[in-house]
Amino acid sequence: MSLPPLTPEQRTAALEKAAASRKERALVLTELKQGRRTLRELLDSDSAIVRRTPVRTLLESLPGIGKVRAGHIMTELSIATSRRVQGLGARQRQLLLERFETTTA
Secondary structure, three states, X not given: OOOOOOOHHXXXXXXXXXXXXXXXXXXXXXXXXXXXXXXXXXXXXXXXXXXXXXXXHHHHOOOOOOHHHHHHHHHHOOOOOOOEHHHOOHHHHHHHHHHHHHHHO
């Protein structure tokens, strides 16, 4: 199935929208890394950008967590590597919050 052809104006608008989304996601993740936002705040967020962010990317943005450690945490908590924030179950959210609130307290 091929995508419908876009006019140059539609293509430009889509590219601008995608760039704005990437910029907003980068800002949110930077704020998390710098401690200006908390994991709880992001998990409870109604922002479409945050909800579509992969959990692994969110974990990697936490201070002291890299790609390998994020992978281990997700395996330990039974979270699929492709899971996005909006797809987390209540139990998975609770486990993530317990894990990181006790570590940072």
